[in-house]
Amino acid sequence: MVTEIQKVAIYARVSTEEQAKEGFSIAAQLQTLRQYAQIYNWEVVDEYVDEGISGKSVKGRPEMKRLIRDVEDERFDAVLVWKISRLSRNMLETLMLLDKFEKYNVKFISYSENFDTSSPIGRLVLQIMASIAEMERNTLAENVKLGMKQRALEGRWNGGVVFGYDTVKKELVINKKEAEVVQLIYHMYADGKGLRAISNYLNKAVYKTKRNRYFSINGVAQILDNVIYNGKISWLKFENWESKRRKGKNPNPIIVEGKHEAIISDELWNVVQARRKSKSFKQRQSNEPFLISQLLRCPDCGQGMVPSITTYTRKDGTKRKHRYYVCSDFHNKGSAACKANSIKAYEAEDTVIKRIQQFCSNKKKLYKTLTEISSTSAHAIKRLNIELEEIEKQLKEIEQLQAKYMEAFEKNTLPIDILQERLQKVSNEKRELEQKKNEIAVHLSSSDSKVIQPELIEMLLEKFLFVYKQTSRENQKQLLQLLIDKISIKQTGKSRTIKNIELEFDFTEVNISKTFILIHMLYREADNETDYPQPIPASDNKIPPYLQQFLPLFMVRFPSINPVSPVYLFE
Numbered sequence: 052m053v054t055e056i057q058k059v060a061i062y063a064r065v066s067t068e069e070q071a072k073e074g075f076s077i078a079a080q081l082q083t084l085r086q087y088a089q090i091y092n093w094e095v096v097d098e099y100v101d102e103g104i105s106g107k108s109v110k111g112r113p114e115m116k117r118l119i120r121d122v123e124d125e126r127f128d129a130v131l132v133w134k135i136s137r138l139s140r141n142m143l144e145t146l147m148l149l150d151k152f153e154k155y156n157v158k159f160i161s162y163s164e165n166f167d168t169s170s171p172i173g174r175l176v177l178q179i180m181a182s183i184a185e186m187e188r189n190t191l192a193e194n195v196k197l198g199m200k201q202r203a204l205e206g207r208w209n210g211g212v213v214f215g216y217d218t219v220k221k222e223l224v225i226n227k228k229e230a231e232v233v234q235l236i237y238h239m240y241a242d243g244k245g246l247r248a249i250s251n252y253l254n255k256a257v258y259k260t261k262r263n264r265y266f267s268i269n270g271v272a273q274i275l276d277n278v279i280y281n282g283k284i285s286w287l288k289f290e291n292w293e294s295k296r297r298k299g300k301n302p303n304p305i306i307v308e309g310k311h312e313a314i315i316s317d318e319l320w321n322v323v324q325a326r327r328k329s330k331s332f333k334q335r336q337s338n339e340p341f342l343i344s345q346l347l348r349c350p351d352c353g354q355g356m357v358p359s360i361t362t363y364t365r366k367d368g369t370k371r372k373h374r375y376y377v378c379s380d381f382h383n384k385g386s387a388a389c390k391a392n393s394i395k396a397y398e399a400e401d402t403v404i405k406r407i408q409q410f411c412s413n414k415k416k417l418y419k420t421l422t423e424i425s426s427t428s429a430h431a432i433k434r435l436n437i438e439l440e441e442i443e444k445q446l447k448e449i450e451q452l453q454a455k456y457m458e459a460f461e462k463n464t465l466p467i468d469i470l471q472e473r474l475q476k477v478s479n480e481k482r483e484l485e486q487k488k489n490e491i492a493v494h495l496s497s498s499d500s501k502v503i504q505p506e507l508i509e510m511l512l513e514k515f516l517f518v519y520k521q522t523s524r525e526n527q528k529q530l531l532q533l534l535i536d537k538i539s540i541k542q543t544g545k546s547r548t549i550k551n552i553e554l555e556f557d558f559t560e561v562n563i564s565k566t567f568i569l570i571h572m573l574y575r576e577a578d579n580e581t582d583y584p585q586p587i588p589a590s591d592n593k594i595p596p597y598l599q600q601f602l603p604l605f606m607v608r609f610p611s612i613n614p615v616s617p618v619y620l621f622e
Contacts, residue, residue, distance in 0.1 A: 056158065058127040059093045061085070062118055064101040064137045077102055080133040082471065087162050088131060096127045098478065117486075119148075122157050129158040206284050206309040213279060214261045215314055223279075223311035230314045232258050236274055237315050241322045246271050251385025265384040275327060278306060281320040282313025341376065342400045342528045346538045349378040350550070352389045356540075357382050359393065394540055394547040402549040403531065403538065404519065410554075411512040418505040435491055442488045449481045507601060514573045526572070533569040570601055 063080040077100055088095050099114040118130070130152060132138050138159075139145045152159050208223045215233040216223040232253065239249050246268045253266045260266060278285050285306045315323075347356035356376040364370050374396035380389040410417060456474055459465045465473075515534060519527055534554060541550035 056091070056093055056128045058096045059088055059129045059131045059160075060096055060118060060121065060127045061088070061098045062100075062115070062130055062132050062137065063098070064112070064115075078471070078475070080137070081475070084131050084133060084162060093129075093131075097121065097482070119151060122151060122155050125155055125157075127157065129160055131160045131162065133161075134163040135161050204305065204307060206307050206311075208284065208309070208311065212261050213277070214274065215280060216311065223309070225312055225314065229261070233274060233280055233314050236271060237280075237319050237323055240275055240326065241319060247382075247385065250383070251387070254385045254387030257387075265380075265388045267383045269383070275323055279309065279311075280313065280315040281317065282309050282311065283307065284309040284311075339374075340524050340528045341374070341396055342524065342531055343403060343535070343538060344376065345532060346535050347376050347394070347399070348537055348539050349380070349389060349392050350540050350542065350547075351392060352378065352380055354379045354389070356392075356394070358396070359391075392540070392542075392547060399538075399540070399549060403535070403552055404516070406549065406552050407512065407534075407554075408516060411509065411516060414509070417509060417512075421503050421505040421508055424503060439488065439491050442484050442491070446481065446484055446488070449477050449484070452477055453481075511570070511573075511601070515569075518573050530569070530572065533566075533572070 061081065061084045063077050063084070065077055065080070081098060081100070085095060099118045101112045101114045121127070122130070135145070138148060149159060208218065208221065212218075213223070215226060215229045217226045218224070236249055236253070239252070240246075244252075250266045250268050250271050253271075258266065260270060274280070283306055285304050341358040344358050345355065348354070349356060357379045359375045359377040359382065361373045361375065362370050363373070375393040376396055376399060377391045377393045378389045381391045453474065456465075456470060456477070460467075460470055515530065519530055522530070536553040538552050539550045540547050
């Protein structure tokens with residue numbers, strides 16, 4: 052095997068706990084593996100370092116992902132690690148990685164275990180070692196779980212941040228100021244106040260959460276539902292949190308009397324819980340969709356605007372509902388977080404359509420705007436090429452610096468520790484530059500200087516307006532979501548109106564599917580045809596006539612690093 056290998060990749064990993072407890076430092080791993088490669092005269096093509104990251108899964112390990120990509124690109128003959136557990140602590144993932152290596156004729160070498168995968172015996176040993184690594188991890192995890200379960204059964208806190216308490220020597224101690232806020236929340240709710248009213252009151256009174264943030268409706272609800280305030284400890288409310296999150300709710304969690312002091316009495320707790328159960332359902336306020344709820348932006352905080360319905364009673368006793376869009380921060384956290392900035396729903400929705408109509412009818416402005424977009428795209432591509440040239444220059448300088456350091460190493464003019472530190476630094480800089488270079492190259496390869504044909508956009512908007520007028524409100528909402536990027540509003544006296552509407556004519560690969568769905572939906576609605584192909588076919592003779600005319604749009608490629616400016620529809 053040794054004679055077959057010419058180029059190797061070094062992979063090193065250490066978790067925070069391992070580095071602290073066991074001394075598996077990155078520097079130690081890299082130094083050892085570099086020396087090992089030098090002994091066999093192997094060229095180290097690249098080094099891949101995941102620092103402070105667990106080996107439980109490949110997910111969340113950017114350098115391992117990069118290593119896999121380079122394996123597929125056949126950049127080297129072998130992967131060199133200090134220990135098999137550096138590769139992964141999951142046996143299944145370890146074997147999957149090995150299968151990937153084998154598929155591309157890349158060998159795997161472990162320095163500490165002194166084996167390789169080029170022989171059946173070596174692979175058997177590897178499987179055994181991988182099994183042992185996973186068993187150690189599972190055993191450790193199980194021991195931790197058992198320990199935490201036992202603490203919970205004893206009524207002890209297992210850690211974490213909880214409002215109303217401080218953690219002192221792993222035990223909960225009441226924070227008096229925060230406890231007063233908790234009691235206030237419970238008393239207000241027991242007196243009939245709603246979640247929004249409570250959060251609004253707290254925020255106006257300048258009360259803050261443990262993390263110095265505003266109280267939200269959900270935050271207040273969580274405080275009201277947490278048994279810890281009643282002097283109890285709950286454990287395993289959710290199972291398999293890492294994979295299932297809140298979907299893994301446990302029907303039989305552990306709830307026992309805690310060792311900590313309660314903030315809320317049994318009497319008050321029972322009153323609150325009885326009301327919580329009676330309010331556990333939420334009536335739907337309206338079946339009529341709000342067309343632009345995901346597009347409107349608050350003029351003060353920039354957050355999304357959400358639907359709101361108010362009801363008032365006429366003199367004759369009949370009721371009437373008013374539909375508004377309001378700031379989501381105001382809706383969830385009250386007036387201390389932001390203003391309502393409410394805008395009448397029907398007026399806002401009508402204004403959006405009128406602006407699109409005006410833009411479409413003003414042919415001169417439409418063509419001018421689209422020409423400017425194409426010019427901006429060409430300029431962005433030019434800037435990317437300039438940036439690429441600068442990176443190439445920096446890479447040459449780094450290579451020269453590396454050569455100087457190696458010369459110093461040969462002449463023994465620098466201490467080895469200083470030399471290693473400097474080489475590591477320039478190696479990291481080189482890796483970052485090469486990564487950026489590759490990113491720019493990818494963007495340039497998928498970009499061009501083709502211009503948007505204004506007549507096609509004009510045709511698309513005209514079709515949009517035609518279909519919009521005759522389709523259902525559900526479809527109207529979908530059409531608007533496909534065409535518009537975002538909408539901002541402005542204050543005019545006491546009322547608010549639409550300020551800007553951003554139409555983003557971006558036909559990059561990311562947004563092709565979105566544009567295709569829009570076109571497909573427009574012609575399906577107009578022509579009542581339902582059997583159009585979902586993906587874009589490979590051959591023109593299979594493409595429906597309605598789509599063929601728009602194909603030039605899909606050939607336009609804007610660089611996503613410098614995305615095209617949106618189209619602004621001004622008042």
